[in-house]
Amino acid sequence: xxxxxxISRLGTETAFAxxxxxxxxxxxxxxxxxxxLGDLNMPTPSTVVDGSFKAIKDGKTGYNPSAGxxxxxxxxxxxxxxxxxxxxxxxxxxxxxxGKPTIGKFLMALMNPGDEVLYPNPGFPIYESQIEFxxxxxxxxxxxxxxxxxxxxxEGIEASITDKTRLLxxxxxxxxxxxxxxxxxxxxxxxxxxxxxLYVLADEAYFDMRYSGATRSFVEQPDMAERTVILYTFSxxxxxxxxxxxxxxxxxxxxxxxxxxxxxxxxxxxxxxxxGALAGLEGDQSEVHAMIDTLKIRRDAATTILSSIDGVTCFxxxxxxxxxxxxxxVMGRKGLNDYExxxxxxxxxxxxxxxxxxxxxxxxxDEKSRYxxxxxxxxxxxQIEEGLTLFKDWCEA
Amino acid sequence: xxxxxxISRLGTETAFAxxxxxxxxxxxxxxxxxxxLGDLNMPTPSTVVDGSFKAIKDGKTGYNPSAGxxxxxxxxxxxxxxxxxxxxxxxxxxxxxxGKPTIGKFLMALMNPGDEVLYPNPGFPIYESQIEFxxxxxxxxxxxxxxxxxxxxxEGIEASITDKTRLLxxxxxxxxxxxxxxxxxxxxxxxxxxxxxLYVLADEAYFDMRYSGATRSFVEQPDMAERTVILYTFSxxxxxxxxxxxxxxxxxxxxxxxxxxxxxxxxxxxxxxxxGALAGLEGDQSEVHAMIDTLKIRRDAATTILSSIDGVTCFxxxxxxxxxxxxxxVMGRKGLNDYExxxxxxxxxxxxxxxxxxxxxxxxxDEKSRYxxxxxxxxxxxQIEEGLTLFKDWCEA
Numbered sequence: 001x002x003x004x005x006x007i008s009r010l011g012t013e014t015a016f017a018x019x020x021x022x023x024x025x026x027x028x029x030x031x032x033x034x035x036x037l038g039d040l041n042m043p044t045p046s047t048v049v050d051g052s053f054k055a056i057k058d059g060k061t062g063y064n065p066s067a068g069x070x071x072x073x074x075x076x077x078x079x080x081x082x083x084x085x086x087x088x089x090x091x092x093x094x095x096x097x098x099g100k101p102t103i104g105k106f107l108m109a110l111m112n113p114g115d116e117v118l119y120p121n122p123g124f125p126i127y128e129s130q131i132e133f134x135x136x137x138x139x140x141x142x143x144x145x146x147x148x149x150x151x152x153x154x155e156g157i158e159a160s161i162t163d164k165t166r167l168l169x170x171x172x173x174x175x176x177x178x179x180x181x182x183x184x185x186x187x188x189x190x191x192x193x194x195x196x197x198l199y200v201l202a203d204e205a206y207f208d209m210r211y212s213g214a215t216r217s218f219v220e221q222p223d224m225a226e227r228t229v230i231l232y233t234f235s236x237x238x239x240x241x242x243x244x245x246x247x248x249x250x251x252x253x254x255x256x257x258x259x260x261x262x263x264x265x266x267x268x269x270x271x272x273x274x275x276g277a278l279a280g281l282e283g284d285q286s287e288v289h290a291m292i293d294t295l296k297i298r299r300d301a302a303t304t305i306l307s308s309i310d311g312v313t314c315f316x317x318x319x320x321x322x323x324x325x326x327x328x329x330v331m332g333r334k335g336l337n338d339y340e341x342x343x344x345x346x347x348x349x350x351x352x353x354x355x356x357x358x359x360x361x362x363x364x365x366d367e368k369s370r371y372x373x374x375x376x377x378x379x380x381x382x383q384i385e386e387g388l389t390l391f392k393d394w395c396e397a
Numbered sequence: 398x399x400x401x402x403x404i405s406r407l408g409t410e411t412a413f414a415x416x417x418x419x420x421x422x423x424x425x426x427x428x429x430x431x432x433x434l435g436d437l438n439m440p441t442p443s444t445v446v447d448g449s450f451k452a453i454k455d456g457k458t459g460y461n462p463s464a465g466x467x468x469x470x471x472x473x474x475x476x477x478x479x480x481x482x483x484x485x486x487x488x489x490x491x492x493x494x495x496g497k498p499t500i501g502k503f504l505m506a507l508m509n510p511g512d513e514v515l516y517p518n519p520g521f522p523i524y525e526s527q528i529e530f531x532x533x534x535x536x537x538x539x540x541x542x543x544x545x546x547x548x549x550x551x552e553g554i555e556a557s558i559t560d561k562t563r564l565l566x567x568x569x570x571x572x573x574x575x576x577x578x579x580x581x582x583x584x585x586x587x588x589x590x591x592x593x594x595l596y597v598l599a600d601e602a603y604f605d606m607r608y609s610g611a612t613r614s615f616v617e618q619p620d621m622a623e624r625t626v627i628l629y630t631f632s633x634x635x636x637x638x639x640x641x642x643x644x645x646x647x648x649x650x651x652x653x654x655x656x657x658x659x660x661x662x663x664x665x666x667x668x669x670x671x672x673g674a675l676a677g678l679e680g681d682q683s684e685v686h687a688m689i690d691t692l693k694i695r696r697d698a699a700t701t702i703l704s705s706i707d708g709v710t711c712f713x714x715x716x717x718x719x720x721x722x723x724x725x726x727v728m729g730r731k732g733l734n735d736y737e738x739x740x741x742x743x744x745x746x747x748x749x750x751x752x753x754x755x756x757x758x759x760x761x762x763d764e765k766s767r768y769x770x771x772x773x774x775x776x777x778x779x780q781i782e783e784g785l786t787l788f789k790d791w792c793e794a
Contacts, residue, residue, distance in 0.1 A: 001507065001596060001624075001648055001650050001651050002507065002563075002596070003506060003507065003650070003651070003654055004505065004506060004507055004508055004509050005509055006505065006509075007505075007506060007654055007657075010657055010658065010661060011661070012657055012660050012661070013660055016463075016660075037460075039459045039460045040459065041459070043456060043458065044453070044458045049453055052453075053450060053453075056441070056446055056449075056450075059440065060639065061440065061441045061636065061637065061638070061639045061640060062436045062437065062438070062638050062639045063434075063436045063638045063639055064639055066413075097494045097641065097663050097667075098663050098664055100661075100662070100663055100664050101662060101663050104661060104662050108401065108403065108404075109400060109401060109404060110398065110399065110400065110401055111401055112401050112402055112403075126660075126661055129661055130661055133661065166399070199398060199399070226398075227398075239458065240458065241458070241459050241460045242457065242458045242459045242460055242461055242665070242667065242668030242669065243458060243667060243668070243669075244494065244663065244664070244665070244666070244667045251398055253398050253400070254398050254400070257400055257404055260404075260407055260409055261407065263409050263410055263413075263523075264407060264408070264409070264497075264501060264523055264526055264527055264530065265497070265498060265501050265662075266493075266494050266495050266497055266498050266641065266663075267495055267497050267641070268639070268641070269641070270494075270639065270640060270641045270667060270670075271639030271640070272639065272640075273667075378459075
């Protein structure tokens with residue numbers, strides 16, 4: 001068949017190949033320690049399950065509005081108002097079949113072909129793919145490693161801005177790095193957004209996945225709420241990755257456009273799952289809190305071992321469920337300078353499976369440090385300790 | 398905010414405004430007879446409900462492959478192989494969050510900007526919207542009313558083909574007209590597709606909604622399977638409109654591209670609903686058959702009254718759940734020559750709510766006959782009889 005030209009610009013999540021290799025290795029009878037998955041091996045809270053099943057029994061199985069049921073738009077607006085220091089109403093919320101759809105629809109609604117879009121790299125690979133697929137110019141920015149952790153490369157962002165720059169994608173509580181920007185970085189970034197009249201996608205997929213303190217949304221900065229679309233998802237907080245429910249939250253003008261895109265793309269989100277998610281938002285939060293407690297124990301176990309490896313630096317993030325150790329020295333010492341060689345050697349020697357820098361956007365030719373990503377969301381603490389001890393021994397051998 | 402230029406080309410389903418007006422009229426204390434909805438007021442079969450709930454309990458709540466779980470791809474391929482006279486395998490099936498997503502993704506995968514796409518008008522309004530939104534040229538074709546019913550305007554299609562024509566959208570078992578093409582029309586259409594090297598979207602949303610005989614798929618025609626993507630949906634057959642599950646079925650080459658679009662747009666379909674749908678496909682079909690029996694009784698009741706109205710012609714379709722009466726004479730007699738005037742007058746005088754020609758694509762200036770659409774999927778037989786008797790009296794007054 002004659003495939004359309006635009007498909008040549010469409011990227012993917014290359015991390016799926018890592019999953020496939022791990023599964024193949026396990027199928028040969030090997031133990032695999034799955035650190036490659038950004039999925040949760042925990043059940044969805046019973047509030048959500050029970051609420052969904054009740055809604056099916058109540059006949060919530062037909063079409064619902066393209067923007068979602070009014071009750072959850074209202075509840076989500078109230079929830080975000082309470083946590084973000086900005087007043088949102090139901091008209092600022094349009095439901096989506098997952099968190100990811102907001103990325104493509106934000107770009108469809110606000111980017112013209114040829115517009116330049118700033119996006120994090122390393123970052124979620126779909127930013128780069130969707131920008132280019134839809135005819136934009138993907139302009140990467142990065143984070144700089146210092147002795148205390150990573151800082152946003154604000155100077156790099158400013159230097160990249162041209163008269164064609166229109167949009168900025170900001171994924172605070174970042175995948176894959178686990179980085180969170182302090183207040184000062186938010187202020188400096190907001191100043192750039194105002195100065196250059198940009199619009200922002202704030203990918204808040206991990207907003208509620210944190211172990212101490214409180215998350216500060218970028219929309220708290222002056223004038224940012226009117227320039228920002230928030231990517232909200234139920235996937236992580238409620239262990240609902242496979243349920244597919246999220247929302248785009250922002251100014252009514254763009255939310256209305258995104259709702260019209262919903263009409264064209266998939267009609268409406270699932271009906272009864274919205275009632276389940278509503279019950280999850282408004283019901284008892286003990287299962288949600290228990291999940292965070294478990295993740296914190298896993299984080300500590302993983303970070304302790306990784307940071308003890310000779311030649312590895314690994315910071316302790318207060319949010320997300322990712323670790324981003326610097327393995328430059330280990331790769332050099334083992335003579336494995338290709339990321340895929342390193343990953344496969346570790347998998348075959350230890351069963352430890354992880355993603356690396358190359359799964360999170362195209363690396364820049366001048367990158368010198370090497371990083372890999374460990375997700376601790378899909379693996380229990382005992383397995384973390386067993387697997388990472390094997391990995392440590394292998395690294396240090 | 399600066400909304401992207403492409404949004405000016407995005408259409409919508411204007412029928413939603415009809416629902417809103419009917420709801421407002423009902424909220425004033427009036428009885429509304431809802432014939433405007435293409436939704437089903439019947440419960441989803443217990444096979445699907447139980448299968449989904451079991452899958453939740455079994456932990457099928459995490460991510461699943463972007464193309465869907467292997468089991469349902471396999472089962473759907475077997476199902477379509479059995480009913481379509483063409484051999485499909487799992488690799489020819491990619492799951493979707495509903496039937497509608499296949500429309501946009503088919504065009505994304507196979508249409509370049511400037512390509513001309515033949516589409517039915519009157520027809521599902523999203524064809525026109527998605528073709529134009531994605532930069533194609535929407536070229537309408539129609540059906541011609543004769544004494545025995547409607548026939549496909551093959552001469553009109555042939556006359557519309559230029560050297561830029563690339564794609565054809567064919568919605569046999571048609572919404573809104575309830576028309577089904579006989580074997581001869583399939584043959585002539587397939588000959589045009591071969592001659593002009595076109596690719597086809599076969600929208601089979603109503604494939605299983607039939608009251609006698611068996612549906613003949615367009616892919617049964619020689620060479621058509623390798624040129625056609627089938628839009629499959631669970632929405633109608635299993636009363637699952639609000640669950641959002643469907644599939645794109647076709648040559649592996651384009652199915653792989655559509656799966657890659659899935660990765661970018663929404664990651665994957667809902668996980669546990671696929672197990673529910675699988676149970677629906679493979680389990681006891683008595684609830685599905687009972688639904689068809691009920692719809693047939695409704696169809697007969699509605700057609701009997703509508704075709705008895707002085708000045709109305711209404712054919713009896715063997716498929717879909719739509720009727721498409723010709724009301725040219727009634728509109729003229731009542732001096733209501735504007736579709737919306739006619740619709741609102743009927744609603745306010747009788748409570749009968751329906752869509753009309755203008756909700757199914759842009760009318761051509763040379764159309765002389767006037768049609769309205771009655772859906773009998775969301776209204777019980779007693780209400781059909783009460784409402785349409787009032788409508789008959791109003792038409793004949």
